[in-house]
Amino acid sequence: MQLLLLLWLLFEYLAHYAMMIPMGSMSSSHSISVYAYAKINLGLEVLFKRADGFHELNTVFVRISLADALVVSTVSVASSFSSDKIPSNSKYTPDISVQCSPALPIAETDNLAYKAACALYSFCMTNSVKKNYVSSDPEDLTMEYSHAGLRASRTSIVISKTLPLGGGLGGGSANAAAVLRACNELWQCGCDQATLLRIAATLGSDVPFFVLDVPCALGTSRGEVLQPFDLHIPYWIVLVCPGIHISTPWAYAVLSRTAELSTRKATAFSQILPDIIHQPELLREYIVNDFEPVVFAHHPVIANIRDCLYATGALFAFMSGSGSTMVGFYSTVEEATQASNHIRCAFDAELPDMQTFICTAA
Numbered sequence: 001m002q003l004l005l006l007l008w009l010l011f012e013y014l015a016h017y018a019m020m021i022p023m024g025s026m027s028s029s030h031s032i033s034v035y036a037y038a039k040i041n042l043g044l045e046v047l048f049k050r051a052d053g054f055h056e057l058n059t060v061f062v063r064i065s066l067a068d069a070l071v072v073s074t075v076s077v078a079s080s081f082s083s084d085k086i087p088s089n090s091k092y093t094p095d096i097s098v099q100c101s102p103a104l105p106i107a108e109t110d111n112l113a114y115k116a117a118c119a120l121y122s123f124c125m126t127n128s129v130k131k132n133y134v135s136s137d138p139e140d141l142t143m144e145y146s147h148a149g150l151r152a153s154r155t156s157i158v159i160s161k162t163l164p165l166g167g168g169l170g171g172g173s174a175n176a177a178a179v180l181r182a183c184n185e186l187w188q189c190g191c192d193q194a195t196l197l198r199i200a201a202t203l204g205s206d207v208p209f210f211v212l213d214v215p216c217a218l219g220t221s222r223g224e225v226l227q228p229f230d231l232h233i234p235y236w237i238v239l240v241c242p243g244i245h246i247s248t249p250w251a252y253a254v255l256s257r258t259a260e261l262s263t264r265k266a267t268a269f270s271q272i273l274p275d276i277i278h279q280p281e282l283l284r285e286y287i288v289n290d291f292e293p294v295v296f297a298h299h300p301v302i303a304n305i306r307d308c309l310y311a312t313g314a315l316f317a318f319m320s321g322s323g324s325t326m327v328g329f330y331s332t333v334e335e336a337t338q339a340s341n342h343i344r345c346a347f348d349a350e351l352p353d354m355q356t357f358i359c360t361a362a
Protein backbone atom coordinates (compact mmCIF):
# COMPACT_ATOMS: atom_id res chain seq x y z
CA MET A 1 0.00 0.00 0.00
CA GLN A 2 2.83 2.38 1.00
CA LEU A 3 4.66 1.47 -2.20
CA LEU A 4 1.54 2.36 -4.21
CA LEU A 5 1.29 5.70 -2.39
CA LEU A 6 4.96 6.41 -3.10
CA LEU A 7 4.54 5.56 -6.78
CA TRP A 8 1.48 7.81 -6.97
CA LEU A 9 3.39 10.71 -5.34
CA LEU A 10 6.30 10.18 -7.77
CA PHE A 11 3.85 10.23 -10.71
CA GLU A 12 2.24 13.49 -9.48
CA TYR A 13 5.68 15.08 -9.01
CA LEU A 14 6.81 14.12 -12.53
CA ALA A 15 3.52 15.24 -14.08
CA HIS A 16 3.76 18.59 -12.31
CA TYR A 17 7.30 19.26 -13.51
CA ALA A 18 6.55 18.00 -17.03
CA MET A 19 3.93 20.79 -17.26
CA MET A 20 6.60 23.37 -16.45
CA ILE A 21 9.07 22.40 -19.18
CA PRO A 22 9.42 25.54 -21.33
CA MET A 23 7.91 25.69 -24.83
CA GLY A 24 11.32 25.96 -26.48
CA SER A 25 12.26 22.37 -25.77
CA MET A 26 8.89 20.77 -26.52
CA SER A 27 6.42 21.11 -29.33
CA SER A 28 2.74 21.93 -29.00
CA SER A 29 0.12 22.05 -31.72
CA HIS A 30 -2.97 24.17 -32.13
CA SER A 31 -5.45 24.42 -34.94
CA ILE A 32 -8.30 26.61 -36.07
CA SER A 33 -11.04 25.55 -38.50
CA VAL A 34 -12.74 28.32 -40.45
CA TYR A 35 -15.01 28.83 -43.41
CA ALA A 36 -13.91 31.35 -46.03
CA TYR A 37 -17.10 32.74 -47.56
CA ALA A 38 -17.17 34.06 -51.13
CA LYS A 39 -18.53 37.40 -52.35
CA ILE A 40 -20.47 38.71 -55.30
CA ASN A 41 -20.30 42.28 -56.60
CA LEU A 42 -23.74 43.84 -56.76
CA GLY A 43 -22.81 46.70 -59.07
CA LEU A 44 -19.25 47.39 -60.19
CA GLU A 45 -18.27 50.73 -61.71
CA VAL A 46 -14.75 51.45 -62.95
CA LEU A 47 -14.42 55.23 -62.66
CA PHE A 48 -10.95 56.09 -63.97
CA LYS A 49 -7.38 54.87 -64.22
CA ARG A 50 -5.16 56.25 -61.45
CA ALA A 51 -1.56 57.38 -61.60
CA ASP A 52 -0.48 54.19 -59.75
CA GLY A 53 -1.95 52.04 -62.55
CA PHE A 54 -4.91 50.82 -60.50
CA HIS A 55 -8.49 51.83 -61.29
CA GLU A 56 -10.80 53.78 -59.03
CA LEU A 57 -13.80 51.58 -58.20
CA ASN A 58 -17.31 51.94 -56.93
CA THR A 59 -18.71 48.55 -56.01
CA VAL A 60 -20.79 46.67 -53.46
CA PHE A 61 -19.42 43.47 -51.97
CA VAL A 62 -22.03 41.01 -50.72
CA ARG A 63 -20.93 37.97 -48.68
CA ILE A 64 -22.59 34.73 -49.81
CA SER A 65 -23.10 31.35 -48.16
CA LEU A 66 -20.76 29.45 -50.52
CA ALA A 67 -17.42 28.82 -48.84
CA ASP A 68 -14.12 26.96 -48.74
CA ALA A 69 -13.25 25.19 -45.48
CA LEU A 70 -9.79 25.77 -43.99
CA VAL A 71 -7.90 24.10 -41.19
CA VAL A 72 -4.85 26.08 -40.08
CA SER A 73 -2.52 24.31 -37.63
CA THR A 74 0.77 25.28 -36.07
CA VAL A 75 3.31 23.28 -34.21
CA SER A 76 5.47 25.54 -32.08
CA VAL A 77 9.06 24.39 -31.91
CA ALA A 78 11.40 27.19 -30.98
CA SER A 79 14.30 26.11 -33.20
CA SER A 80 12.43 25.30 -36.39
CA PHE A 81 13.31 28.27 -38.60
CA SER A 82 13.71 27.11 -42.14
CA SER A 83 15.85 28.64 -44.84
CA ASP A 84 14.59 26.64 -47.83
CA LYS A 85 11.32 28.55 -48.40
CA ILE A 86 12.30 32.13 -47.76
CA PRO A 87 10.34 34.66 -49.86
CA SER A 88 12.28 37.62 -51.19
CA ASN A 89 10.65 40.12 -48.81
CA SER A 90 11.62 38.33 -45.62
CA LYS A 91 14.82 37.14 -43.99
CA TYR A 92 13.36 34.32 -41.91
CA THR A 93 10.10 32.52 -42.32
CA PRO A 94 8.32 29.69 -40.58
CA ASP A 95 7.68 26.45 -42.44
CA ILE A 96 4.34 26.92 -44.14
CA SER A 97 2.61 24.27 -46.20
CA VAL A 98 -0.58 24.75 -48.18
CA GLN A 99 -2.57 21.75 -49.35
CA CYS A 100 -5.69 22.15 -51.45
CA SER A 101 -8.22 19.51 -52.15
CA PRO A 102 -8.87 19.18 -55.03
CA ALA A 103 -5.34 20.34 -55.91
CA LEU A 104 -4.99 23.67 -57.71
CA PRO A 105 -2.94 24.11 -60.90
CA ILE A 106 -0.62 26.65 -59.19
CA ALA A 107 2.57 26.35 -57.15
CA GLU A 108 2.14 26.28 -53.37
CA THR A 109 4.12 29.53 -53.01
CA ASP A 110 1.84 31.28 -55.56
CA ASN A 111 -1.23 30.49 -53.50
CA LEU A 112 -2.58 33.68 -51.90
CA ALA A 113 -3.10 31.73 -48.66
CA TYR A 114 0.65 31.04 -48.53
CA LYS A 115 1.45 34.68 -49.36
CA ALA A 116 -0.92 35.85 -46.62
CA ALA A 117 0.84 33.75 -43.98
CA CYS A 118 4.25 35.04 -45.15
CA ALA A 119 3.04 38.66 -45.16
CA LEU A 120 1.71 38.41 -41.60
CA TYR A 121 4.83 36.65 -40.40
CA SER A 122 7.10 39.25 -42.00
CA PHE A 123 5.03 42.06 -40.53
CA CYS A 124 5.10 40.60 -37.03
CA MET A 125 8.76 39.71 -37.29
CA THR A 126 9.70 43.23 -38.39
CA ASN A 127 7.78 44.70 -35.50
CA SER A 128 9.21 42.17 -33.09
CA VAL A 129 12.69 42.90 -34.43
CA LYS A 130 12.17 46.63 -34.00
CA LYS A 131 11.12 46.17 -30.41
CA ASN A 132 13.43 43.39 -29.33
CA TYR A 133 16.31 42.88 -31.72
CA VAL A 134 19.67 42.82 -30.02
CA SER A 135 21.72 40.25 -31.90
CA SER A 136 22.41 39.28 -35.51
CA ASP A 137 22.45 35.59 -34.59
CA PRO A 138 19.30 33.86 -35.97
CA GLU A 139 19.08 31.70 -32.86
CA ASP A 140 18.84 34.87 -30.78
CA LEU A 141 16.10 36.14 -33.08
CA THR A 142 14.19 32.94 -32.41
CA MET A 143 14.33 33.70 -28.72
CA GLU A 144 13.23 37.28 -29.31
CA TYR A 145 10.16 36.15 -31.27
CA SER A 146 9.08 33.63 -28.72
CA HIS A 147 9.47 36.30 -26.05
CA ALA A 148 7.25 38.54 -28.16
CA GLY A 149 4.64 35.77 -28.25
CA LEU A 150 5.28 35.03 -31.92
CA ARG A 151 5.56 31.28 -31.84
CA ALA A 152 5.26 30.61 -35.57
CA SER A 153 6.99 27.43 -36.56
CA ARG A 154 5.50 24.71 -38.67
CA THR A 155 2.20 25.93 -40.00
CA SER A 156 -0.02 23.81 -42.18
CA ILE A 157 -2.95 25.23 -44.13
CA VAL A 158 -5.38 22.66 -45.50
CA ILE A 159 -8.06 24.01 -47.83
CA SER A 160 -11.12 22.07 -48.98
CA LYS A 161 -11.90 24.00 -52.14
CA THR A 162 -15.43 24.63 -53.28
CA LEU A 163 -14.98 28.13 -54.74
CA PRO A 164 -13.82 28.13 -58.36
CA LEU A 165 -10.44 29.66 -59.16
CA GLY A 166 -10.48 33.04 -60.92
CA GLY A 167 -14.26 33.20 -61.18
CA GLY A 168 -14.94 36.67 -59.74
CA LEU A 169 -16.12 35.27 -56.39
CA GLY A 170 -12.96 36.22 -54.48
CA GLY A 171 -12.08 32.62 -53.55
CA GLY A 172 -8.32 33.21 -53.26
CA SER A 173 -8.84 36.48 -51.41
CA ALA A 174 -11.29 34.87 -48.97
CA ASN A 175 -8.72 32.14 -48.25
CA ALA A 176 -6.00 34.76 -47.70
CA ALA A 177 -8.17 36.69 -45.23
CA ALA A 178 -9.07 33.51 -43.33
CA VAL A 179 -5.35 32.65 -43.06
CA LEU A 180 -4.49 36.17 -41.83
CA ARG A 181 -7.08 35.93 -39.07
CA ALA A 182 -6.26 32.36 -38.07
CA CYS A 183 -2.48 32.88 -38.02
CA ASN A 184 -2.87 36.14 -36.09
CA GLU A 185 -4.54 34.06 -33.37
CA LEU A 186 -2.40 30.93 -33.58
CA TRP A 187 0.89 32.85 -33.63
CA GLN A 188 -0.38 35.28 -31.00
CA CYS A 189 0.67 38.23 -33.17
CA GLY A 190 -1.86 40.51 -31.50
CA CYS A 191 -2.52 42.55 -34.69
CA ASP A 192 -5.73 44.55 -34.44
CA GLN A 193 -8.25 44.65 -37.30
CA ALA A 194 -6.85 47.92 -38.73
CA THR A 195 -3.39 46.31 -39.01
CA LEU A 196 -4.81 43.14 -40.61
CA LEU A 197 -6.72 45.33 -43.10
CA ARG A 198 -3.47 47.10 -44.05
CA ILE A 199 -1.65 43.80 -44.58
CA ALA A 200 -4.68 42.49 -46.52
CA ALA A 201 -4.55 45.45 -48.93
CA THR A 202 -0.96 44.53 -49.87
CA LEU A 203 -2.19 41.06 -50.91
CA GLY A 204 -5.05 42.15 -53.19
CA SER A 205 -7.70 44.80 -53.63
CA ASP A 206 -10.60 42.69 -52.32
CA VAL A 207 -8.80 40.86 -49.47
CA PRO A 208 -9.73 43.66 -46.97
CA PHE A 209 -13.46 42.97 -47.52
CA PHE A 210 -12.96 39.40 -46.31
CA VAL A 211 -10.91 40.54 -43.30
CA LEU A 212 -13.65 42.99 -42.37
CA ASP A 213 -16.04 40.03 -42.35
CA VAL A 214 -19.35 41.88 -42.76
CA PRO A 215 -22.37 40.84 -44.86
CA CYS A 216 -22.23 43.85 -47.17
CA ALA A 217 -19.97 46.85 -47.81
CA LEU A 218 -19.44 49.62 -50.32
CA GLY A 219 -15.93 49.36 -51.77
CA THR A 220 -14.18 52.44 -53.17
CA SER A 221 -10.62 53.49 -54.08
CA ARG A 222 -8.99 50.23 -55.33
CA GLY A 223 -11.81 48.35 -53.58
CA GLU A 224 -9.98 48.32 -50.25
CA VAL A 225 -11.73 51.38 -48.72
CA LEU A 226 -14.84 49.87 -47.18
CA GLN A 227 -18.03 51.21 -45.75
CA PRO A 228 -20.35 48.49 -44.36
CA PHE A 229 -24.08 49.06 -44.72
CA ASP A 230 -27.26 47.08 -44.06
CA LEU A 231 -28.79 45.33 -47.05
CA HIS A 232 -31.17 42.40 -46.83
CA ILE A 233 -31.12 40.40 -50.06
CA PRO A 234 -34.47 38.62 -50.34
CA TYR A 235 -33.46 36.24 -53.14
CA TRP A 236 -32.11 32.77 -53.76
CA ILE A 237 -28.90 33.09 -55.70
CA VAL A 238 -27.83 30.86 -58.59
CA LEU A 239 -24.15 31.06 -59.48
CA VAL A 240 -23.09 29.83 -62.90
CA CYS A 241 -19.33 29.39 -63.13
CA PRO A 242 -18.60 28.63 -66.79
CA GLY A 243 -15.06 27.35 -66.17
CA ILE A 244 -13.63 30.19 -68.27
CA HIS A 245 -10.69 31.94 -66.61
CA ILE A 246 -10.76 35.73 -66.96
CA SER A 247 -7.53 37.52 -66.08
CA THR A 248 -8.38 40.58 -63.94
CA PRO A 249 -5.46 42.72 -65.28
CA TRP A 250 -6.56 41.82 -68.83
CA ALA A 251 -10.15 42.88 -68.11
CA TYR A 252 -9.01 46.24 -66.66
CA ALA A 253 -6.63 46.84 -69.59
CA VAL A 254 -9.32 46.18 -72.21
CA LEU A 255 -11.85 48.29 -70.31
CA SER A 256 -9.37 51.21 -70.09
CA ARG A 257 -8.80 51.05 -73.84
CA THR A 258 -12.43 50.76 -74.88
CA ALA A 259 -14.55 52.75 -72.41
CA GLU A 260 -14.90 56.47 -71.77
CA LEU A 261 -13.86 56.13 -68.14
CA SER A 262 -13.39 59.81 -67.30
CA THR A 263 -17.08 60.57 -67.94
CA ARG A 264 -18.28 57.84 -65.56
CA LYS A 265 -20.21 59.09 -62.51
CA ALA A 266 -20.39 56.98 -59.35
CA THR A 267 -23.84 55.66 -58.42
CA ALA A 268 -24.72 56.08 -54.72
CA PHE A 269 -25.11 52.31 -54.27
CA SER A 270 -25.36 52.29 -50.48
CA GLN A 271 -28.18 54.84 -50.62
CA ILE A 272 -30.25 53.40 -53.45
CA LEU A 273 -29.79 49.64 -52.96
CA PRO A 274 -31.76 49.32 -49.69
CA ASP A 275 -34.68 51.05 -51.49
CA ILE A 276 -34.57 49.23 -54.82
CA ILE A 277 -33.52 45.73 -53.72
CA HIS A 278 -37.21 44.61 -53.77
CA GLN A 279 -37.78 46.12 -57.23
CA PRO A 280 -35.99 43.98 -59.81
CA GLU A 281 -36.89 46.32 -62.67
CA LEU A 282 -34.93 49.08 -60.89
CA LEU A 283 -32.04 46.73 -60.12
CA ARG A 284 -31.86 45.98 -63.86
CA GLU A 285 -31.85 49.70 -64.62
CA TYR A 286 -29.38 51.05 -62.05
CA ILE A 287 -27.04 48.22 -61.04
CA VAL A 288 -24.43 47.57 -63.71
CA ASN A 289 -21.09 45.80 -63.93
CA ASP A 290 -18.78 47.73 -66.27
CA PHE A 291 -16.84 44.56 -67.09
CA GLU A 292 -19.85 42.88 -68.73
CA PRO A 293 -19.48 44.46 -72.22
CA VAL A 294 -15.75 43.63 -72.26
CA VAL A 295 -16.18 40.03 -71.14
CA PHE A 296 -19.35 39.36 -73.18
CA ALA A 297 -17.60 40.64 -76.34
CA HIS A 298 -14.73 38.17 -75.88
CA HIS A 299 -16.82 35.27 -74.57
CA PRO A 300 -20.34 35.48 -76.09
CA VAL A 301 -21.27 32.25 -74.29
CA ILE A 302 -21.24 34.20 -70.99
CA ALA A 303 -23.84 36.60 -72.40
CA ASN A 304 -25.85 33.52 -73.43
CA ILE A 305 -25.75 32.35 -69.79
CA ARG A 306 -27.18 35.72 -68.73
CA ASP A 307 -30.00 35.29 -71.27
CA CYS A 308 -30.63 31.75 -70.01
CA LEU A 309 -30.80 33.01 -66.38
CA TYR A 310 -33.52 35.46 -67.43
CA ALA A 311 -35.29 32.79 -69.53
CA THR A 312 -35.49 30.54 -66.44
CA GLY A 313 -37.14 33.22 -64.31
CA ALA A 314 -34.24 35.23 -62.83
CA LEU A 315 -35.44 38.59 -61.57
CA PHE A 316 -31.96 40.04 -62.00
CA ALA A 317 -28.90 38.52 -63.70
CA PHE A 318 -25.39 39.99 -63.68
CA MET A 319 -21.69 39.15 -63.68
CA SER A 320 -19.62 39.16 -60.49
CA GLY A 321 -16.26 40.98 -60.43
CA SER A 322 -14.32 40.70 -63.67
CA GLY A 323 -16.07 37.37 -64.34
CA SER A 324 -16.65 34.81 -65.40
CA THR A 325 -19.29 33.84 -62.81
CA MET A 326 -22.84 34.88 -63.68
CA VAL A 327 -25.33 35.45 -60.87
CA GLY A 328 -29.11 35.08 -60.97
CA PHE A 329 -31.58 36.24 -58.31
CA TYR A 330 -34.71 34.06 -57.91
CA SER A 331 -37.74 34.37 -55.62
CA THR A 332 -37.85 30.74 -54.46
CA VAL A 333 -35.42 27.88 -53.92
CA GLU A 334 -37.55 25.70 -56.26
CA GLU A 335 -37.15 28.17 -59.13
CA ALA A 336 -33.43 28.48 -58.39
CA THR A 337 -33.01 24.68 -58.43
CA GLN A 338 -34.91 24.28 -61.69
CA ALA A 339 -32.91 27.08 -63.31
CA SER A 340 -29.61 25.62 -62.16
CA ASN A 341 -30.53 22.16 -63.54
CA HIS A 342 -31.72 23.61 -66.82
CA ILE A 343 -28.59 25.73 -67.35
CA ARG A 344 -26.31 22.78 -66.58
CA CYS A 345 -28.06 20.70 -69.25
CA ALA A 346 -28.21 23.56 -71.78
CA PHE A 347 -24.44 24.31 -71.64
CA ASP A 348 -23.17 20.82 -70.91
CA ALA A 349 -21.62 20.22 -74.34
CA GLU A 350 -20.19 23.72 -74.83
CA LEU A 351 -18.83 24.25 -71.28
CA PRO A 352 -17.75 20.88 -69.86
CA ASP A 353 -16.08 22.52 -66.82
CA MET A 354 -19.13 24.57 -65.88
CA GLN A 355 -20.37 24.40 -62.27
CA THR A 356 -23.55 25.80 -60.77
CA PHE A 357 -24.32 26.55 -57.13
CA ILE A 358 -27.37 27.67 -55.20
CA CYS A 359 -26.74 29.91 -52.21
CA THR A 360 -27.99 32.99 -50.35
CA ALA A 361 -26.46 36.19 -49.06
CA ALA A 362 -24.75 35.41 -45.73
Ligand code: C5P
Nearest residue numbers: 053054055057204205222223248249252
Ligand atom coordinates in the same frame (compact mmCIF):
# COMPACT_ATOMS: atom_id res chain seq x y z
O1 C5P B 1 -5.42 44.01 -56.37
P1 C5P B 1 -5.49 42.81 -57.24
O2 C5P B 1 -4.34 41.87 -57.03
O3 C5P B 1 -6.79 42.12 -57.22
O4 C5P B 1 -5.33 43.37 -58.69
C1 C5P B 1 -4.94 42.58 -59.81
C2 C5P B 1 -4.75 43.50 -60.98
O5 C5P B 1 -6.00 44.06 -61.39
C3 C5P B 1 -3.88 44.70 -60.69
O6 C5P B 1 -2.54 44.41 -60.91
C4 C5P B 1 -4.38 45.72 -61.70
O7 C5P B 1 -3.87 45.42 -62.99
C5 C5P B 1 -5.86 45.42 -61.75
N1 C5P B 1 -6.65 46.26 -60.85
C6 C5P B 1 -6.89 47.59 -61.19
N2 C5P B 1 -7.64 48.37 -60.36
C7 C5P B 1 -8.19 47.86 -59.23
C8 C5P B 1 -7.97 46.50 -58.88
C9 C5P B 1 -7.20 45.74 -59.71
O8 C5P B 1 -6.41 48.05 -62.22
N3 C5P B 1 -8.95 48.64 -58.47
